[in-house]
Amino acid sequence: MNQWSELYKQKLTTAEELAKQFKSGDVCVSNGQIAEPVKILDAVTKRAEKENLTDIKHCILLPMRKQKYLEVGMEKHISHVAHFVSGFNREPIWEGRADYMPSHYSQVPLVWQNVLKAPDVFYCAVSPMDKHGYFSFGTAADFGNICKIAKKVFVEVNPTMPRTFGQCFIHISQIDALIENEDPITEVPAPKISEKDVTIGQLIAEEIPNEATLQLGIGGIPNAVAQALKDKKDLGVHSEMFCDSMVDLYNAGVITNAKKTLHRGKFIATFTFGARSTYDFLDDNPAVEFHPVDYVNDPCIIAQNDKMMSINSCIEIDLFGQVCSETIGPKNFSGVGGQMDFVRGASASNGGKCFIAFQSTAKKDTVSKIKPVLTQGACVSTSRNDVDYIVTEYGITRLKGLTCSQRAKELIRVAHPKFREELTKAAKDMHIIP
Ligand code: COA
Numbered sequence: 001m002n003q004w005s006e007l008y009k010q011k012l013t014t015a016e017e018l019a020k021q022f023k024s025g026d027v028c029v030s031n032g033q034i035a036e037p038v039k040i041l042d043a044v045t046k047r048a049e050k051e052n053l054t055d056i057k058h059c060i061l062l063p064m065r066k067q068k069y070l071e072v073g074m075e076k077h078i079s080h081v082a083h084f085v086s087g088f089n090r091e092p093i094w095e096g097r098a099d100y101m102p103s104h105y106s107q108v109p110l111v112w113q114n115v116l117k118a119p120d121v122f123y124c125a126v127s128p129m130d131k132h133g134y135f136s137f138g139t140a141a142d143f144g145n146i147c148k149i150a151k152k153v154f155v156e157v158n159p160t161m162p163r164t165f166g167q168c169f170i171h172i173s174q175i176d177a178l179i180e181n182e183d184p185i186t187e188v189p190a191p192k193i194s195e196k197d198v199t200i201g202q203l204i205a206e207e208i209p210n211e212a213t214l215q216l217g218i219g220g221i222p223n224a225v226a227q228a229l230k231d232k233k234d235l236g237v238h239s240e241m242f243c244d245s246m247v248d249l250y251n252a253g254v255i256t257n258a259k260k261t262l263h264r265g266k267f268i269a270t271f272t273f274g275a276r277s278t279y280d281f282l283d284d285n286p287a288v289e290f291h292p293v294d295y296v297n298d299p300c301i302i303a304q305n306d307k308m309m310s311i312n313s314c315i316e317i318d319l320f321g322q323v324c325s326e327t328i329g330p331k332n333f334s335g336v337g338g339q340m341d342f343v344r345g346a347s348a349s350n351g352g353k354c355f356i357a358f359q360s361t362a363k364k365d366t367v368s369k370i371k372p373v374l375t376q377g378a379c380v381s382t383s384r385n386d387v388d389y390i391v392t393e394y395g396i397t398r399l400k401g402l403t404c405s406q407r408a409k410e411l412i413r414v415a416h417p418k419f420r421e422e423l424t425k426a427a428k429d430m431h432i433i434p
Contacts, residue, residue, distance in 0.1 A: 002131065003133075004129065004131070004132065004133030004172050005129075007133065007172045007173065008129055008133075008172055008178070011172065011175060011176070011177050011178050012177075012178055012179070012180070013177050013178070013179060014179060015039045015040055015042070015043035015179050015181075016043050016047070018040060018043065018154060018177050018179055019040070019043035019044045019046070019047040020047065021152065021154075021176075021177065022044050022047070022048070022053065022056060022121070023053065023056075024053045024054045024055060024056065025054070025055050025056070026056045026057070026120040026121055027057045027059070027116075027119045027120050027121070028056065028057060028058050028059065028119060028120060028121040028122070028123060029059045029060070029112065029119045029121070029122050029123075029143055029146050029150065030058065030059070030060040030122070030123055030124050030143070031060075031124035031125075031137055031140040031141065031142055031143050031144060031271075032060055032061035032062065032140040032142045032143065032271050033060075033061065033062060033063070033064045033139065033140055033271055033273050034064055034125070034138075034139040034140065034185050034186050034188075034271075034272070034273050035124045035125045035126075035137060035138060035139050035140035035161075035271070036060055036063055036064070036065075036067075036124070036125065037123045037124055037125050037154070037155070037156040037181075038065070038067065038125070038156070038181070038183075039156055039179060039181040039183070040123055040154060040156050040179060041058065041067060041068075041069055041078075042067075042068055044056065044069075044078070045067075045068045045069045045074060045077065045078055046068070048074075048077035048078060049074070049077055052077075053077055054076055054077060055076070055077075055079055056077065056078050056079070057078075057079050057080075057081055058078050058079070058080050058081070059080075059081040059082075059083075059101075059119070060080075060081075060082065060083075061082070061083045061084050061105070061108070061142060061143075061271075061335075061337075062082055062083070062084040062085065062086040062088070062089060062335070063080075063082075063086065063088045063089055064086065064088065064186055064188060064273055065088065065186045066088060067088070070088065070089060070092050070097075070098065072095075072097065074097075075092070075097040075098065079098065079099070080092065080097075080098035080099070081098070081099050081100075081101055082098060082099070082100050082101070082335075083100070083101055083102075083103055083105065083108055083335055083337075084100075084105075084334060084335035084337055085100055085326075085332045085333060085334050085335055086334070090332075090333070093332055094331065094332075100332045100335070102335075102336065102379075103336075104297070104336060104338070104340050104341055105142070105240060105293050105297050105336070105337050105338040105341060106293055106294055106296075106297035106298050106299070106338065106341040107294070108142075108143065108293065108294075109143055109145045109146055109292060109293065109294040110294060112143075112146050112149065113145075113146075113149060117149075118149045118150060118151055119146065119149070119150050119151070120150070120151050120152065121150060121151070121152050121153075121154060122143075122146050122147040122150035122152075122153050122154075123153070123154040123155065123156070124137060124140070124147075124155060124156070125138065125139075125155070125156045125157075125158050125161055125181070125185065126138060126155045126156070126157055126158070126161060126170065127157075127158070127159075127161040127162060127163040127164075128157055128158075128159055128161075128163075129157070129172060130163075133171050133172040133173065134169040134170070134171055134172075135155060135157065135169065135170050135171075135172070135175075136161075136162075136163040136164050136165070136168055136169055137164070137168045137169070137170065137290065138158075138161035138162050138163065138164055138168075138185075138282075138290075139161065139162065139164070139185065139271060139272050139273065139279065139282075140270065140271035140272070140290070141164075141166060141167065141168040141270055141271070141290040141291055141292050141293075142240075142270045142271050142292060142293040143292070143293065144167065144168065144170070144292045145292045145294055147170060147174065152176045152177075153170070153174055153175050153176055154175070154176060154177050154178065154179075155170065155175055155178045155179075156178070156179050156180070156181050157178055157179070157180045157181070158180075158181050158182070158183070158185055159182060160182075160183075160184045160185050160279070161185055161279075162279045162280070162282040162283035162284075163283055163284050164282050164283075164285070164288060164289075164290045165285070165286055165288065165289050165290070166268075166288075166289030166290040166291045167289075167290075167291045167292060167295065168289070168290040168291065184276075185279065186273070187274070187275055187276050187279075188273040188274055188275075189275075190223060190244050190245075190274065190275065191218065191219055191220045191223060192220060193220045193223050193224045193227070194220055194359075196359045196393040197220040197221050197223070197224035197359070198224050198227070198228075199393040200221055200224060200225075200357050200358075200359070200391050200392065200393055201221065201223075201224030201225040201226075201227060201228040202224075202228045203391050203395070203396045204225050204228070204311060204355050204357060204389075204391055204396070205225060205228035205229050205232075206396075207309075207353060207355070207389065207396070208229065208232065208235075208309050208353075209307055209351070210232055210233040210234055210235070211233070211234045211235070211236075211259040211307060212232075212235055212236070212307040212308070212309045212351075213235070213236040213237065213238050213260055213261075213305040213306070213307060213308050213309065214235055214236065214237050214238075214239060214255075214309050214311070215237075215238060215239040215240065215302075215308070215309065215310040215311065215312075215338075215342045215346070216237075216239055216241070216243055216245065216246070216311055217239075217240075217241055217243075217311070217312055217313070217337075218241060218243065218273075219313055221311070221313055221357045221358070222243065222245070222311055222313075223243075223244075223245050225311055225357075226243075226245030226246070226248065226249055227245070229249060229254055230249075230252060230254060231254075232254050233254070234256045234258050234259045235249065235254055235255045235256070235257075236255065236256075236257040236258075236259065236260035236267075236305070237255060237257065237267045237268065237269070238260070238262065238263070238268045238269075238296070238302060238305050238308065239268070239269050239296075240269065240270050240271065240293065240296055240297050240337070240338040240341070240342070241269060241270075241271060241272060241273075242267060242269035242271070242272035242278070242282070242288065242290075243272070243274055243278075244274040244275050244277075244278045246267065247277065247278050247281045250267075250281075250287075255267075257287070260305060261304060261305055261306045261350075262301070262304040262305050263289065265287070266286075266287060266288065266289050267287060267288040267289065268289055268291065268296060269288070269289075269290055269296065270290060270291060270292065270293040270295075270296040270297065271290070271293075272290075293338070297338045297341035297342070297345075298341070298345075299341055299342075299344035299345035299348060300345075300348075301345070302341065302342060302344075302345020302346065302348075302349065303344075303345045303346075303347075303348035303349045303352070304349075305345075305349055305352075306349060306350040306351055306352075307349065307350070307351040307352060308342075308345060308346040308349035308351075308352040308353075309346065309352065309353055309354075309355070310342035310343060310345070310346035310352075310353075310354040310355065311354075311355045311357060312325065312339045312342065312343070312354075312355070312356055312357070313325065313356065313357055313358050314356050314358050314369070314381065314382070315327065315328055315333060315334075315358075315362075315369065315378070316369045316370070316371050316374060316375065316378065317356070317358075317369065317370055317371070317387075317390065317411065318370075318371050318372065318373050318374045319370070319371070319372055319373070319407070319408040319411055319412075319423065319426070319427055319430070319432055320373075320384045320404065320407065320408075320432075321384035321387040321390075321399045321407050321411070322374055322380045322382075322383060322384045322387075323356055323380065323381055323382035323383075323387055324374050324375075324378040324379060324380060324381055325339055325356075325381035325382065326379055326381050327377070327378050327379045328375070328378075329375045329376060329377045329378055330376070330377025330378070330379075331377075336381045339381055339382060340381065340382060340386065342354065343382050343386050343387075343388070344386065346388075347386065347388060347400075353388060353389055354388045354389065355388070355389040355390075355391055356382065356387065356388075356389070356390055356391070357390075357391040357392070358391075358392060359392065359393060360392040360393060360394055360414065360415055360416040360419075361416045361419075365416065365418070368415055368416055368419035368423070369392075370392075370411050370412070370414070370415040370416075370419065370423065371423075372423060372426035372427065372430065373430075384399075384407075387399050387400070388400045390410075390411065390414060391414070392414045392415070392416075394413070394414045394415065394416065394417070395413060395414040396414070397410040397411070397413065397414055399411075404432055405432055405433045405434075408427045408432045408433050409427075409433060411423075412424055412427065
């Protein structure tokens, strides 16, 4: 047994014992999504409920599974702070049992460093320790830099967590205590692709040159884009999320990362969620690197990739080109995530383009996503000064370089035909077009 295995043995404990190290008012930060330390959180929630600990804050980008701390009545014990809203925390947030903290994804670690200061705890799930005493952050390295300023660091070692490379490791000497969890990490099914998504995907694919570097998010549209890229050559990836479709494109020889101008030969991402087959692809694979989000999503880093293509979606856009991607009216529906990070980065890249792509309508064609003005209370995610390509199933348009009246006309052109007349009338009433 080497010195690191000895240290591992000394620091290994049970979830119940570890939970005793938490106290009321503790502020805790976790790496994102699948790397949430679910067994530690369950034990802390149980102890907090039993011993009436209050206001333990659990901060994470977003949870990706049902958790006891999100159940009704738990909020006085564990208050969840999210940087993104998902199907798992949307109701708690809407009901005031959890809260949302707006921030560009790239800046969350800086907010901790400069504004909120040292959290009491940094915790996350990790892959098993290697012979040198290192654990890989696995599916998410996003907030990995926050562990350097936390007062205590706990990890949950999971043998089903892939061992990923990059700036993605923590050493046993940096850890205060650890537990083991053998339950398989969460898989997330791929979203369905609709016919409209396929049309949108094809329109975007026509704009993507060979040797481009891609950022793709989650959803039907990014998946449809990936499917439409089958005939491209030497694509690369620099993306906050590593998604299932990237594995398919790599296996098909479309993504090679061979022509990237930054991190040539490597996929770069900060987190993943998806199928077990994707986790298996990532395991021990030097072709992929996960880095903290303050690096991956830094617009200055993104921009160093020539022909950087960013593809994201939105809830609605107004005739000025203001994009709302995170709220439905005033209600938080998702989050800005890395949308602006990649819009800014791709805009500054040599040959870069950024696409905001969405189906022209919601609610079975009763609501146009292209609106005269944003719905009252809607938050601007991408400003009209940043917006570039807009894509719907009715066409593609580039707003950069267009005047206000040209923009309004172009947006009306790609709107659903049934809303074009009322949009034109509204544009005239607002004196945007004559
Ligand atoms: N008015 C009313 N409801 C609307 C709406 C609108 N303008 N736009 C969407 N909705 C509703 C839909 O009807 C749907 O509701 P349902 O689930 O009850 O059917 C729901 O909102 C989701 O809409 P959909 O268009 O299917 O969303 P999506 O899964 O394609 O995600 C975003 C779209 C904008 C929420 C998502 O892309 C996002 O969160 N983006 C911001 C973050 C980002 O870009 N990060 C960078 C990469 S990860």
